[in-house]
Amino acid sequence: MNKTLENSEKPKNLRSMDQERAKRAWDCIQEVKNNDTEVKKKYRSYVKNAPALIQINGLGNALAFYRSKIGKEETGESKLSPEKKAYSILYNHINGWIKGKRKEINDTLEWIIGQNTSSMDVFSVTVEIMSFLGWLERFAEAELPEENDKIEKNNP
Numbered sequence: 001m002n003k004t005l006e007n008s009e010k011p012k013n014l015r016s017m018d019q020e021r022a023k024r025a026w027d028c029i030q031e032v033k034n035n036d037t038e039v040k041k042k043y044r045s046y047v048k049n050a051p052a053l054i055q056i057n058g059l060g061n062a063l064a065f066y067r068s069k070i071g072k073e074e075t076g077e078s079k080l081s082p083e084k085k086a087y088s089i090l091y092n093h094i095n096g097w098i099k100g101k102r103k104e105i106n107d108t109l110e111w112i113i114g115q116n117t118s119s120m121d122v123f124s125v126t127v128e129i130m131s132f133l134g135w136l137e138r139f140a141e142a143e144l145p146e147e148n149d150k151i152e153k154n155n156p
Helices: 017-032 037-057 059-070 082-101 108-112 119-143
Strands: none
Touching: 017 037, 017 082, 017 119, 037 059, 037 082, 037 119, 059 082, 059 108, 059 119, 082 108, 082 119, 108 119
């Protein structure tokens, strides 16, 4: 008897990693769209620059930079400036993606500087984050306003 799967036996939710990245990135961008225009513009700009920042400085340095831009967390995300809020959202999107893929990671930056993390582990996570950022960047370009876009105001 042939053990190949027939159409009725195929798993219905078999998705590629790229499809999972795309779906999560789409959901992230939809979340960003619920913010004010300045946050959306800043987020789009930061996502566009994220891959270069990571390639030039490394994942750990890039995440440390984002955290430094967010500032003290006790202010609460609702009280953050548009710049800080956009950095916070991006950091959380990156961290959330990796947390979903690697259960041992609670905070990516803390994991990178941890004692038990090898350079090969960091490289593997960096490759995954770069792939995820590719989707975030595409959807941000399609769905979010650019920083130089003018906002039309209705003047009575």
